[in-house]
Amino acid sequence: MIQRVDSKVDADTTIYLFSHGSTGVEGILRIDIDGYIMSLFVQEEARGKGIGTELMQTAFAVLREIGKSTVGLSVHHDNHRARALYERLGFLPYMPGHDGYTQFVKVL
Numbered sequence: 001m002i003q004r005v006d007s008k009v010d011a012d013t014t015i016y017l018f019s020h021g022s023t024g025v026e027g028i029l030r031i032d033i034d035g036y037i038m039s040l041f042v043q044e045e046a047r048g049k050g051i052g053t054e055l056m057q058t059a060f061a062v063l064r065e066i067g068k069s070t071v072g073l074s075v076h077h078d079n080h081r082a083r084a085l086y087e088r089l090g091f092l093p094y095m096p097g098h099d100g101y102t103q104f105v106k107v108l
């Protein structure tokens with residue numbers, strides 16, 4: 001069960017969100033305040049319980065609060081699970097990147 005999500009600001013440009021559960025930190029999301037999700041990771045044993053979704057939704061709220069109207073990220077085409085999560089949350093692919101990565105964007 002997700003107990004709480006909290007955040008820490010690093011070097012004025014990065015915000016980390018931490019999802020805490022019964023076993024400690026179960027998920028981490030890193031936001032660049034320019035409006036980009038740099039990374040999302042959920043501990044293997046904690047996956048499939050909505051932690052990734054909740055971290056993403058918290059990131060959208062944080063970015064809206066600092067005045068952003070879009071959010072971007074990139075994901076590898078082999079990462080079906082992450083792609084499915086992002087597409088379910090409303091991200092659209094707009095540009096193929098390097099080495100199998102695709103850029104996605106979502107309007108907040």
Ligand SMILES: CC(C)(COP(=O)(O)OP(=O)(O)OC[C@H]1O[C@@H](n2cnc3c(N)ncnc32)[C@H](O)[C@@H]1OP(=O)(O)O)[C@@H](O)C(=O)NCCC(=O)NCCS
Pocket residue numbers: 039040041042043046047048049050051052053054074075076079081082084085
């Ligand atoms: C991609 C990743 C972040 C998803 O995190 P997650 O916490 O498992 O994501 P969610 O639980 O929110 O959603 C994933 C699945 O759980 C399901 N789900 C969501 N809420 C749920 C709930 N309350 N109970 C049960 N299942 C739920 C979703 O329908 C989804 O189903 P799927 O198995 O068809 O994908 C995780 O798999 C991960 O860390 N992967 C390795 C790192 C990585 O690839 N990061 C992304 C790089 S771009």
